[in-house]
Structure formats: structure tokens, C-alpha cells
Amino acid sequence: MAAVEKRKPAFLALLLNHLMFMFICTFVILPLSGWAKTVFGIVMCMLYLFGVHDYCHKAGLEHSRPYIKTEPSAKFPLYYGIVGNIFFWFPVLLTLILGQFNLGDGVKFGSRLFYLIWDSPWIFLDIFTSTDYNALNPTWTITASMLYFLATFSGYYMGANGKHIASFLSIKRKTNKK
Numbered sequence: 001m002a003a004v005e006k007r008k009p010a011f012l013a014l015l016l017n018h019l020m021f022m023f024i025c026t027f028v029i030l031p032l033s034g035w036a037k038t039v040f041g042i043v044m045c046m047l048y049l050f051g052v053h054d055y056c057h058k059a060g061l062e063h064s065r066p067y068i069k070t071e072p073s074a075k076f077p078l079y080y081g082i083v084g085n086i087f088f089w090f091p092v093l094l095t096l097i098l099g100q101f102n103l104g105d106g107v108k109f110g111s112r113l114f115y116l117i118w119d120s121p122w123i124f125l126d127i128f129t130s131t132d133y134n135a136l137n138p139t140w141t142i143t144a145s146m147l148y149f150l151a152t153f154s155g156y157y158m159g160a161n162g163k164h165i166a167s168f169l170s171i172k173r174k175t176n177k178k
Helices: 010-028 035-063 075-100 105-118 138-160 165-177
Strands: none
Touching: 010 035, 010 075, 010 105, 035 075, 035 138, 035 165, 075 105, 075 138, 138 165
16 A cells, blocks of 8 residues: 655645745845846746746646546646745735835835845846836746746646656757757
């Protein structure tokens, strides 16, 4: 009889992944500036997205097992992508909304600090167009949202088909050598 792992709910698993990277990125990326911030930000963001990809890969593997009643479907990676985008957009929207009102410097500072810490895996992107945090840069916000959806869909469908990103990259590497 095989031992069956009890999986965490998707919201909780993705939240724990986000909190782990938030903690790491807060102490690594926030003190940096210039090119070092960009390089470390890209590396940490790719590791963050790989963690999301890996969770979705495991979910796709689990849903494709013949003894599981759940069939692989587009609703699962879509759900994971929406949950991840909620994590990304919540502090951005909170900062934008609180920045519109004259609530005092303490509230604005608190919302900006919350944004900087919560979205620290994405902080290397210029999400806001100014230091007043009152206008979004749509290119980077849409790019960050789409990258999250790309990580969830690619991970889930590679898992549902029994493939892994390492095997995909090794196939590409072999064809390039020929």
C-alpha cells in the first residue's frame, strides 16, 4: 500500500512559496541598487517562478494519475495563476488607492513599505512610474502577471504530460548541437 501525501490547498501552498521568497528577497534585493539590484532581482524572480512552476508540475502529475478522479484541466493552472496575481496585485492596488487620499505621511509610508516588502521578488521592475507611487507602468505590471500565468500553465501541462523542464531543455540542447 502506497503512502499518499496530503497536499496543502493551492492558496496556502502558493502563499507559503511567496512568503519564503518575500523574506529572502527583502534582505537580498532591497538594500541593493543599480545593476546589482536588476541582476539579483532577475535571478530571484526566475527562482520564484520556478517554484511556482514546480508546484504546478506536481499538481499536474497528481491530476494525471489513473487512480485519481480529477482530470487535468485548464481550470487548475488558471486558478493558480489568479491566486498568484492576487498576491502580486494586492499591495500594488493598496498603494495606488491609499496614495490618492490625503491620509498623512505615515499611512503612505506604511503602504509603500508593505508594497516593497510584499512584492520584493518583483521589486527590480519599475512598476511605478515615479517615486510618489501614484501611477503604474503598464508594461512591467502586465509582464509580471503574464509571467506568472506562463509559469503555472507550463508547469501544470508539463506535469500532466509527464515531462519536466529539465528534459525539455536537454532536448533543445541536443538539437542545437546537431
